[in-house]
Amino acid sequence: MKLVLNIWRQKNQNSRGGMVRYELDGVNEHMSFLEMLDVLNEQLTEKGEDPVTFEHDCREGICGCCGFMINGVAHGPHRGTTVCQLHMRHFRDGEELWLEPWRAAAFPVLKDLLVDRAAFDRIIAAGGFISVNTGSAQDANTIAVQKHCAELAMDAAACIGCGACVAACPNASASLFVGAKISHLALLPQGQPERSRRALNMVAQMQQEVFGSCTNIGECEAVCPKGVKLENIARMNREYIKAAWAYREEAAAGGGG
Amino acid sequence: MSTMAVGGGLTRSASFYDSVIGKKAVMAITGFILFGFVLVHMAGNLQVFLPVHANGVHPLDEYGAKLRAMPPLLWGARIVLLVAVILHFVAAIQLSLLNKRQARPQRYVKLAPIVSTYASRTMIWGGLVIFFYVIYHLLHLTIGARFVNPTFEEGHVYQNLVSGLQNPVVAIFYMIANIVLAIHLYHGIWSMFQSLGIAHPRYTPILKRVSAVLAWVIGIGFCSVPLAVLTGFVKMTGGNL
Ligand code: FES
Numbered sequence: 001m002k003l004v005l006n007i008w009r010q011k012n013q014n015s016r017g018g019m020v021r022y023e024l025d026g027v028n029e030h031m032s033f034l035e036m037l038d039v040l041n042e043q044l045t046e047k048g049e050d051p052v053t054f055e056h057d058c059r060e061g062i063c064g065c066c067g068f069m070i071n072g073v074a075h076g077p078h079r080g081t082t083v084c085q086l087h088m089r090h091f092r093d094g095e096e097l098w099l100e101p102w103r104a105a106a107f108p109v110l111k112d113l114l115v116d117r118a119a120f121d122r123i124i125a126a127g128g129f130i131s132v133n134t135g136s137a138q139d140a141n142t143i144a145v146q147k148h149c150a151e152l153a154m155d156a157a158a159c160i161g162c163g164a165c166v167a168a169c170p171n172a173s174a175s176l177f178v179g180a181k182i183s184h185l186a187l188l189p190q191g192q193p194e195r196s197r198r199a200l201n202m203v204a205q206m207q208q209e210v211f212g213s214c215t216n217i218g219e220c221e222a223v224c225p226k227g228v229k230l231e232n233i234a235r236m237n238r239e240y241i242k243a244a245w246a247y248r249e250e251a252a253a254g255g256g257g
Numbered sequence: 258m259s260t261m262a263v264g265g266g267l268t269r270s271a272s273f274y275d276s277v278i279g280k281k282a283v284m285a286i287t288g289f290i291l292f293g294f295v296l297v298h299m300a301g302n303l304q305v306f307l308p309v310h311a312n313g314v315h316p317l318d319e320y321g322a323k324l325r326a327m328p329p330l331l332w333g334a335r336i337v338l339l340v341a342v343i344l345h346f347v348a349a350i351q352l353s354l355l356n357k358r359q360a361r362p363q364r365y366v367k368l369a370p371i372v373s374t375y376a377s378r379t380m381i382w383g384g385l386v387i388f389f390y391v392i393y394h395l396l397h398l399t400i401g402a403r404f405v406n407p408t409f410e411e412g413h414v415y416q417n418l419v420s421g422l423q424n425p426v427v428a429i430f431y432m433i434a435n436i437v438l439a440i441h442l443y444h445g446i447w448s449m450f451q452s453l454g455i456a457h458p459r460y461t462p463i464l465k466r467v468s469a470v471l472a473w474v475i476g477i478g479f480c481s482v483p484l485a486v487l488t489g490f491v492k493m494t495g496g497n498l
Contacts, residue, residue: 237451
């Protein structure tokens with residue numbers, strides 16, 4: 001099949017960038033979207049042009065590296081899929097496609113379709129962890145976890161941090177990502193010691209990175225390749241509101257903790 | 258690095274409000290108050306359709322007189338509403354500037370919404386329309402400022418309402434503004450629960466449906482009055498206090 005590709009080309013973080021039109025022939029419908037771009041890049045390289053930069057690693061839909069906008073939709077037209085798992089059979093022969101990087105102040109474009117998502121790492125570093133003693137792991141069944149809690153935590157933990165939620169949100173909000181990370185640990189007994197501090201710190205960091213606020217629109221949930229639910233944002237709100245009013249510094253003088 | 262909300266009283270409230278989630282919580286609570294007022298106001302308005310009492314007093318005038326006879330309640334409610342409007346408005350503007358200016362300085366060449374409703378994407382614009390409409394409405398039928406409503410007579414609620422809405426331009430403006438209000442509430446009613454962290458896979462879909470129904474009720478309820486005046490269904494003859 002044949003495709004017309006309008007791709008965002010940008011030399012580096014400081015250059016302006018713009019759409020460049022390419023025509024690509026001989027696309028196989030069994031190719032993944034990234035394989036299709038590999039073919040394009042091969043042709044560009046042969047012509048001595050700069051290949052299109054995009055991020056990828058596992059190409060199995062599990063690492064969260066890949067992702068860009070296809071015709072204004074994060075990860076393209078197929079629901080519950082990363083671009084690496086999106087196949088060309090979902091497109092028509094002769095179709096014109098528009099590829100753009102995620103756009104958010106917190107995700108600066110480094111080159112072409114590649115953005116810097118270190119803001120997510122800093123949010124995780126602010127509180128997306130639990131404290132345990134290293135050494136031999138304790139027996140898996142010593143801590144009882146209710147089944148429905150384990151399942152909800154697992155659903156939240158499915159988040160691969162690809163950034164599609166931010167990209168699709170009209171406010172460039174990271175609420176679904178942060179909500180998933182806060183939920184994942186708040187639902188499990190292992191996450192309890194840092195529960196309040198985690199909610200406060202991760203939300204504060206999210207704000208410091210200049211992500212927008214949630215207006216409960218739901219575009220994030222729709223494009224999430226892992227089906228992370230909006231309910232996680234409500235849980236984040238709950239956790240944050242509770243923590244903001246109930247949190248007490250451990251070192252606080254007088255009274256019980 | 259990140260800061261934490263510690264400390265007590267005012268500092269804690271301030272840092273809560275500083276957060277985007279805190280602002281949304283404030284918007285949810287004030288939105289709830291304003292929504293409650295809108296419902297009561299609509300019920301009050303619908304009295305325009307009641308028949309005139311035997312003594313010649315229209316129920317709407319009677320209702321207005323009753324409210325004015327309780328200044329502490331009336332002014333208490335007005336102050337609460339004013340504070341709610343200010344908080345709702347300021348938080349909305351602050352969040353909107355963050356979302357529209359700072360968080361995404363460079364726009365997409367192409368962006369295609371796939372599930373979001375028109376109502377949810379236009380909250381700030383709808384809110385601004387409602388804000389200016391409310392100012393106009395207060396000048397028009399509550400305060401009765403001469404330059405907005407020359408025929409206004411203090412205390413004659415029914416008469417003011419009918420004469421005020423007999424101007425088709427005004428009546429149509431009222432209807433448009435109330436449709437905008439209904440659209441705002443279509444998203445706003447369920448959204449306040451989500452902002453406060455109240456969500457459940459079983460109840461949230463019901464809540465969304467309830468909020469759609471309430472939005473329709475409010476839209477139709479409010480629009481019915483100017484429409485009735487415009488079509489001559491509700492006429493001047495009714496009320497003299
Ligand atoms: S490359 Fe790993 S998720 Fe797509």
